[in-house]
Amino acid sequence: MTIKEAIAAAAERLAHEPIGPPRMAAEALLTFVLNRERAFLFAHPEQQLTAQQRSRFEDVVAQRAAGKPLQYITGRQEFWGLEFSVSPAVLIPRPETEHLVSAALEKAAKINRDDLRIIDVGTGSGxxxxxxxxELPEAQIEAVDISSAALEVAKENAQRLDLATRVNVYESDLLGEARGVFDIVVSNPPYVGRCEADKVQREVREHEPEVAVFGGEQGLDIYRRLIPQAWDKLNPGGWLLMEIGFSIEEPVRELLKHWNGVSSVPDLQGVPRVVCARIPRMHH
Ligand SMILES: C[S@@+](CC[C@H](N)C(=O)[O-])C[C@H]1O[C@@H](n2cnc3c(N)ncnc32)[C@H](O)[C@@H]1O
Structure with a gap:
């Protein structure tokens, strides 16, 4: 079987599943099995697969057909132009979450000090x-999660990206173990409500970690706890930035009613994705 034939057969098989563009998945899986760049497939369509490559490819195509997310099969996902390792212990980084990063960079630029202290709550893959x-070579960054399995992945990514000396990764229930005060608290918390579990894609529900996806009955449990904790741990004028699910902007804003400068950042579809709030200068 040639590369071209293998892709066509796999795309045909994946087309029967409601799991996204079949050809792209087939190409990504074959790239992974051959350990090559995607361009290799197009440069060598007539190359024969070895028996071992063929059986490995059939195996990963079957996993994908059964709904396992591509990223958990390949163990990789790109985010912010960097390559991250992922495992089923962590949420697969989503492109929407890049809005959280850009919002944090914007606030960091406003605070305009080099040695900012920033903490990422629920860091997952990191x-x-x-x-x-x-992006912020002088900042002191901490990354916490309640899942020790996720923290292993975050640490591995810190090493891979050569940032391990710059980012302190440790276990904490929200800000419970965090010491000192911060200039920016960022979080992409679990925000899907149990009440809307049936609207979540099957792939997410069955394969991504529950603790990374669900935030109580309405999806608000973590916001209810994190917002008051952040109030106590932010420097005067510091910022809390949180990703939000699409139906919870109003209740999250309600929880922030004593904060200043509350605003939402929309994604490219105009859906509010990130809520920003600033601690009043005299608050303690
Ligand atoms: C939606 S995922 C976000 C992961 C990653 N930051 C990202 O954006 O891809 C939420 C993360 O919060 C973590 N988490 C859930 N409850 C937590 C808690 N009480 N304290 C700390 N982390 C928690 C989960 O383990 C998970 O890694």
Whole structure:
């Protein structure tokens, strides 16, 4: 079987599943099995697969057909132009979350000090903390999560990206173990409500970690706890930035009614994605 034939057969098989563009998935899986760049497939369409490559490819195509997310099969996802390792212990970084990174960079520029202290709460793969570290060479960045399995992945990514000395990764229930005060608290918390679990894609529900996806009955549990904790741990004028799910902007804003400068950042579709709030200068 040639590369071209293998892709066509896999695309045909994946087309029967409601899991996204079949050809792209087939190409990505074959790229992974051959350990090559995608361009290799187009440069060598007539190359024969070895028996081993063929059986490995059939195996990963079957996993994908059964709904396992592509990123958990390949173990990779790009975020903010950086390559992250992912495993089923962490949420797969989403492009929407790049809005959280850009909002944090914008606030960091406003605070306009080099030695900012920033903490990423619920870091998962570490994508937000590490993207910020890559952009803010002088900042002191901490990354916490309640899942020790996720923290292993975050640490591995810190090493891979050569940022391990810059980002302090440790276990904490929200800000419970965090010491000192911060200039920016960022978080992409679990925000899907149990009440809307049936609207979540099957792939997410069955494969991504529950603790990374669900935030209580309405999706607000983590916001209810994190907002008052951040109030106590932010420097005067510091910022809290949180990603939000699409139906919870109003209740999250309600929880921020004592804060200053509350605003939402829309994504490219105009859906509010990030809520920003500033601590009043005299608050303690
Ligand atoms: C939506 S995921 C976000 C992961 C990553 N920051 C990202 O944006 O891709 C939420 C993360 O919060 C973590 N988490 C859930 N409850 C937590 C808690 N009480 N304290 C700390 N982290 C928590 C989960 O383990 C998960 O890694």
């Amino acid at each position: 994508c937000v903390a590490l993207a910020l570290a890559s």
